[in-house]
Amino acid sequence: MPPSSIFRPRLTVESILDKRLLQYCRDFFDGSVLLAYENLKLARSGAIHNGSPQIVLKATFDALIFRPRVGTAITGNVNKIGEGHIGMLVAGIFNASIPASEGISKDYLWKLGKWIKKNESLTNDTISSISTIDTSSLKPNQISIGTEVTFEVKRVSVLNGLFSITGYMLDDEDLLKKRMVSQDSSSSFKSKNKSSKKQSV
Numbered sequence: 001m002p003p004s005s006i007f008r009p010r011l012t013v014e015s016i017l018d019k020r021l022l023q024y025c026r027d028f029f030d031g032s033v034l035l036a037y038e039n040l041k042l043a044r045s046g047a048i049h050n051g052s053p054q055i056v057l058k059a060t061f062d063a064l065i066f067r068p069r070v071g072t073a074i075t076g077n078v079n080k081i082g083e084g085h086i087g088m089l090v091a092g093i094f095n096a097s098i099p100a101s102e103g104i105s106k107d108y109l110w111k112l113g114k115w116i117k118k119n120e121s122l123t124n125d126t127i128s129s130i131s132t133i134d135t136s137s138l139k140p141n142q143i144s145i146g147t148e149v150t151f152e153v154k155r156v157s158v159l160n161g162l163f164s165i166t167g168y169m170l171d172d173e174d175l176l177k178k179r180m181v182s183q184d185s186s187s188s189f190k191s192k193n194k195s196s197k198k199q200s201v
Contacts, residue, residue, distance in 0.1 A: 073151065077089050096165040103169060
């Protein structure tokens with residue numbers, strides 16, 4: 001921070017963090033958006049390194065961040081729809097898009113202003129797992145305004161701190177597999193938790 005801020009360091013740090021709110025930064029938490037912060041704590045003193053005119057002051061805080069990773073599955077709510085793409089809002093804030101040419105599943109047809117599912121693409125092995133898996137995470141039978149769509153992040157585009165997410169729809173089998181892995185991980189965690197509690201008694 002500049003030397004002129006030496007008598008009001010907290011206000012200066014808060015101002016720096018406030019400017020980062022809802023802005024995507026590739027060098028912030030390895031590519032993240034700062035949604036909120038609290039419990040800001042400053043070091044008692046700062047330092048000047050290598051003749052720099054800036055004062056380096058260490059600060060710690062609790063942060064709520066959104067970090068879209070290429071390859072991760074996230075859910076968006078459809079707010080725009082057309083034959084060329086599906087537009088969505090993620091967490092009610094961030095823009096995301098699924099282009100028809102490279103992202104919308106071939107299981108869908110554009111008809112009457114909606115994307116309508118034309119057939120089922122599950123294999124028998126996957127179908128046998130449906131009785132134990134919540135199928136609400138599968139692709140919807142039709143996509144229109146307000147529909148929730150789960151997709152995989154393909155790339156993140158940034159311009160002047162604002163960003164958009166481009167993704168592609170997952171097949172039903174992939175969605176089920178992710179759901180099964182999630183449930184297995186949850187069960188494993190609960191099992192380990194119970195085990196550790198028994199050992200500590």
